[in-house]
Amino acid sequence: MTETHDFSAREDRTLPAVVYALYIVGLTHGLTIIIGLIMAYACRNTAGPIMYSHYTFQIRTFWLSIGLFLVGAAIAFWGGIFSLILVGLPFLWLGLxxxxxxxxxxxxxxxxxxxxxxxxxxxxxxxxxxF
Structure with missing residues (x-):
């Protein structure tokens, strides 16, 4: 008689939950977002298919937000400089x-x-x- 196991029934949700928590808490200061990103990269290759999708989502969320934030910061920076002559105020507000x-x-x-x-x-x- 052979014994079968259902290994895909449940995956450990603890570490992806920790990464989400670090991301949400990090919105107040940023440091724990970096820690969460490192954890997501470290755990992604050993995760099952369900948790793999969460780690991939978390990693992409980080990098996409960095890109969007840099665009906004650059627009706000140049808008701030040009706001000295009042031309940059709309760009400052757009960037912010x-x-x-x-x-x-x-x-x-x-x-x-x-x-x-x-x-x-x-x-x-x-x-x-x-989303």
Missing amino acids: TICGLTWAWFLVRSILGVIALAREEPYPRPYAWM
């Missing part, structure tokens, strides 16, 4: 708005990831830009 929306986008993506993790589901579209 982009940075604020990036912060909110990062938060929403992290919360949606937590919801999918709590349901023990893979993240549906880990490579998508939006």
Whole structure:
């Protein structure tokens, strides 16, 4: 008689949950986001398919937010410089708005990831830009 095991029934959700928590807490200061990114990279290759999708989603969320934030910061920087002659004020506000929306986008993506993790589901579209 052969014995079969269902190894894919449940995957450990602890570390992806820790990464999501580090991401959300890091929105106040940034340091724990870096720690969460390192953890996601370290754990992704040994994870099962469900948790792999979460780690991929977390890594992409970080890099996409960095890109968006840098665009907003650059626009705000140059807008700040040119605001001395009042031409740059709209660009300053645009850059700050982009940075604020990036912060909110990062938060929403992290919360949606937590919801999918709590349901023990893979993240549906880990490579998508939006949600």
